Amino acid sequence: MPVFQQVYEGLRERIASGVFENGGRLPPTRALAVELGVSRSTIVTAYEQLVAEGYVEGRQGSGYSVCHMGEVEFAAKQEVPAKQISAPRRSRPKPFSPGVPDMRHFPYRQWARCVARVARNEPEALVIPDDLFGDLRLRQAICEHIFQWRGVRATAEQVLITAGSGDALEICIRALAEPGDRIGLEDPGYPQIRHFVSSLGMKPLWLEVGADGAELPPASGGKKPCLVVLTPTQQYPLGGAMTPGRRLEFLSWAERANGWLIEDDYDSEFRYAGRPIPALASFDRNERTIYTGSFSKIFSNNLRLGYLVIPDALTQRFAETLRRFGGKASVLPQRALATFFEDGEFYRHLRRVRRVYAERRRALIDLLKSELGAGAKIEDPQAGMQFVLCLPDRCDDAALSRAAGAIGLSVSALSTYYAGSNPRKGLVLGFCGFTPEELRDGILALAPLIRKTLA
């Protein structure tokens, strides 16, 4: 141990144990150097270390004194519990888990480069957002993205960065509805949004989903919803887009009923054929639609980043909600993601995984057809991250899902996405997170169970 460090540790110990009074002077450097028989610069180095670490203050011309701050950090220093870091429990998602991107294709190197570049060049941007709604450069990049991909026109001021899509929905509901209100929800639909609605003391009004998309709320009778959550581009989990006619009906309902539409555009970037279906918000001339998107599907669920695009008339109300409940989106990933967009890495990644996922979708469809023959009734929207394998009404899809779970597969029963009493039956099969080989092994294990159910 270097001499200065021995001096430093001896002094720190004495400060901790109260030998030196708080505010008391340390011995002059020259005197202590003589006393210990070391050079004066050794003492100065030790004192300066104590200054840097905050134990001691140095005032020009008046020597060093012990800081007024008690002994807080010394408590029980020797009894630290042993390190208990277990092996990380990261596990691969089980085959057919829906909505799961394949993190083996994540552009770690490119993303880390963006993060490191922001850390180097703009360290303040890691810590301080531009304003309550988040980093402006990211919000600008989102404006361009949703304009080019979804036809939605908005300014950066209308974009609010959230901690993922769950946070986005929760902020919307808190800003636009009160406990006791009714919220229109698609049936079948996304389970998490149901939990939010009931946890926030509101009541769902179920909107059945037909061939044109979700039904409109009833014109009379019962309590009317103040807002409706829709997945118009790709119904979740059935797939398929709401028809233009139905979209216009919803927009005019919102205008008439003074209600709001929340467009949950959760994975519209994954479209494997033809042109993208424009967002509902791009049709809306009356600013009744709040658009929400997420980076969970394209990028990574764990960055917890999503966004809301808010009509101008509502930005103040959303700011109030954020102030009241506190924002939850971390500022750290925001500028890095803006850079990732600006460098073109985002689209490069998106095109790459879309090609990979398109192959996997094709592979899964082929596997189902070859294993199940005519039993393979697939709702194929040529988009998204999962599709439904339809089963006859007499089948117990929940039992099938449990049996699949028992052999290590994550296959969701379509009926569990329904609130109503007459659910359709089927299996929701995710294909993005798994290679064609993994999908084949999964189907070879799953197909006998399905055949038994169909028999």
Place this chain on the structure above:
Amino acid sequence: MPVFQQVYEGLRERIASGVFENGGRLPPTRALAVELGVSRSTIVTAYEQLVAEGYVEGRQGSGYSVCHMGEVEFAAKQEVPAKQISAPRRSRPKPFSPGVPDMRHFPYRQWARCVARVARNEPEALVIPDDLFGDLRLRQAICEHIFQWRGVRATAEQVLITAGSGDALEICIRALAEPGDRIGLEDPGYPQIRHFVSSLGMKPLWLEVGADGAELPPASGGKKPCLVVLTPTQQYPLGGAMTPGRRLEFLSWAERANGWLIEDDYDSEFRYAGRPIPALASFDRNERTIYTGSFSKIFSNNLRLGYLVIPDALTQRFAETLRRFGGKASVLPQRALATFFEDGEFYRHLRRVRRVYAERRRALIDLLKSELGAGAKIEDPQAGMQFVLCLPDRCDDAALSRAAGAIGLSVSALSTYYAGSNPRKGLVLGFCGFTPEELRDGILALAPLIRKTLA
């Protein structure tokens, strides 16, 4: 424009406009080179660029073909809305804002270095957490921190990383209470927690705060609370610690009533004299306390990082809540913060700002005494980030707060932290975010208003 790029752009345009069919072959490189009168390597370069960007696939020996992915990204490419990035609206907090750290003292360089190091050495750790509860190394660092500073013994498995303290409280309430339940809340108390409780459909049961700390919930009559949120180390906003006797009473209440205590230990790291007061959780032999801490005060509010320490018996229940509602904490800052701890930067920063804040606290007290004389009745807990300047009951502290707001000061009226009908009067004055000079200017402006109110 280089020749290869002209070729590349021409081809991309043709792919976009559908001249080449999806899946169709591109012309062989040699033939196209001859046709265009350029070198074959120019064509290969252009094709490879298209491959890299995901428009085209190259298969060994069988040439290049257009990818199956539609024309999604081409929509309206020329009509991008003009950039609208406004000047960032970052603004300094107004003098006397409570609970605000001074970001001018933030160790940007050291923090950026930790972020960049993780990006370089462990890029996966930026994107994938160890498990549902977060990064294990950060959780281990938190265990050591709360053991040394707060006397709380826990394993990393009991630590759950949250998106700040608001998220932590919300997760607790969702895990431990149901809509309609009563939640014991201190009166006065933290406004945000009140919003959460009512937004989640629960009813507050107000616990008055006396000299020993919060009163216990009444033993009989009315609905009993299933959980109680306390600030035992430093009552918010009054300051002052709950007495050991009252702590033991709460612990035995929890045991008897089968209730839970949430210990909100929001700024206990800032103690300016003597030893730290141990956390309530460190007294708890029966595992009825959920401890919550945050990095907002020490570090930065905008990283959105906090944590819960959960009794072993409840970890499954909290995991279930996280799965049900989705986690909100970003993984990106977690490993970097673990590194920041491991390097000792965290404590170096903490000691540094504690010294700075101690000086500011002293400066503000001195200013108030010299400007107000006997009128300066200060509740001084020698800790925290703000204190209360007490005013006589006859004073209208809310009017005083508004008058201060009109001259650019952020002074909270003590009465607004109360739910009950007989609030104490005073001003909550934050001192951490402002230099002694800024505090002096603020007090010189504020003192005349206070003197008028006292007169």
